[in-house]
Amino acid sequence: MSGWLSGDVALITGGASGIGAAVAERFVAEDAAVVIFDRDASRLDLVRGKSADPDRVHTVTGDVRSSADLHRAVTETVDRFGRLDILVANAGVWDYQRQLTRLSAGELDAAFDEIFAINVKGYLLAAEAAWRELVKAHGCIVMTLSNASFYVNGGGPLYTASKHACLGLMRELAYELAPKVRVNGVACGAMRTDLRGPEALALADRSLAASFDRRPADAPAPPIPLHSASVEPADLTGPYVLLAARAQSSTITGQAIQADGGIGVRGFTSGAGGDQL
Numbered sequence: 001m002s003g004w005l006s007g008d009v010a011l012i013t014g015g016a017s018g019i020g021a022a023v024a025e026r027f028v029a030e031d032a033a034v035v036i037f038d039r040d041a042s043r044l045d046l047v048r049g050k051s052a053d054p055d056r057v058h059t060v061t062g063d064v065r066s067s068a069d070l071h072r073a074v075t076e077t078v079d080r081f082g083r084l085d086i087l088v089a090n091a092g093v094w095d096y097q098r099q100l101t102r103l104s105a106g107e108l109d110a111a112f113d114e115i116f117a118i119n120v121k122g123y124l125l126a127a128e129a130a131w132r133e134l135v136k137a138h139g140c141i142v143m144t145l146s147n148a149s150f151y152v153n154g155g156g157p158l159y160t161a162s163k164h165a166c167l168g169l170m171r172e173l174a175y176e177l178a179p180k181v182r183v184n185g186v187a188c189g190a191m192r193t194d195l196r197g198p199e200a201l202a203l204a205d206r207s208l209a210a211s212f213d214r215r216p217a218d219a220p221a222p223p224i225p226l227h228s229a230s231v232e233p234a235d236l237t238g239p240y241v242l243l244a245a246r247a248q249s250s251t252i253t254g255q256a257i258q259a260d261g262g263i264g265v266r267g268f269t270s271g272a273g274g275d276q277l
């Protein structure tokens with residue numbers, strides 16, 4: 001498919017890397033203009049520089065925990081491209097599956113605040129900054145959710161709770177912004193990205209991609225019906241296009257497409273997670 005987003009304008013948080021950057025590239029290929037928002041200014045420049053059409057890519061540096069930064073991004077979007085049709089709420093961090101029993105009380109306290117501020121409040125603040133323009137455009141929000149929005153052990157308690165919270169947020173906003181704005185999510189499974197951890201756990205410099213690279217070639221395939229661990233962000237952009245495209249999904253709101261290789265149909269693969277305790 002191509003041209004499904006012709007004339008549309010999208011704002012993508014966390015658009016300088018991983019699935020956010022892949023969605024930006026795909027949206028440009030579908031004839032949209034995109035504004036990519038991220039706290040990493042140099043990577044924003046790289047993504048814009050590599051774009052098939054840099055004139056249709058605008059960058060804004062900021063932090064999703066800052067309402068002022070997100071309002072500035074919406075203002076710049078409208079100044080540059082005249083409208084805002086699609087918000088992709090996406091910037092996030094992982095907890096590297098740090099289980100409750102491996103967190104001190106102090107770590108838990110600080111990491112909760114950091115992870116929820118980015119993963120949950122960041123989505124809500126972005127929606128607040130964008131909804132007025134989205135109502136004008138009869139547009140939509142697409143949230144990056146996760147297998148951890150539905151299942152355990154895709155993170156520790158902090159990440160899993162944050163992604164379950166995003167599922168609830170998606171559903172609540174689908175109700176509150178209907179009928180003018182559709183709100184849906186793509187629940188991504190594991191993919192090879194530079195996903196980082198929280199500063200509060202000294203995991204800000206750790207990259208998920210490095211864990212992928214460390215997997216021995218003869219390691220057993222992960223228990224996922226459709227695929228191995230080698231999924232790239234570009235493999236997951238189709239559901240974002242589908243949900244963002246008015247003509248393709250005008251009757252869909254409050255839904256998550258689970259793009260996780262079929263975790264939900266695999267059955268039990270392991271028992272208790274705490275047998276070592």
Ligand SMILES: NC(=O)c1ccc[n+]([C@@H]2O[C@H](COP(=O)([O-])OP(=O)(O)OC[C@H]3O[C@@H](n4cnc5c(N)ncnc54)[C@H](O)[C@@H]3O)[C@@H](O)[C@H]2O)c1
Nearest residue numbers: 014017018019039063064091092146188190191193194195
């Ligand atoms: N990688 C996976 O396996 C996986 C699986 C399911 C869901 N997800 C979700 O995908 C989303 C994107 O992550 P990714 O895997 O592409 O990782 P990534 O690190 O490659 O991309 C995330 C981007 O968000 C930015 N960001 C982080 N905190 C920010 C902040 N406070 N303000 C502004 N920008 C910030 C980062 O700079 C980075 O560019 C996250 O919500 C993550 O939870 C990832």
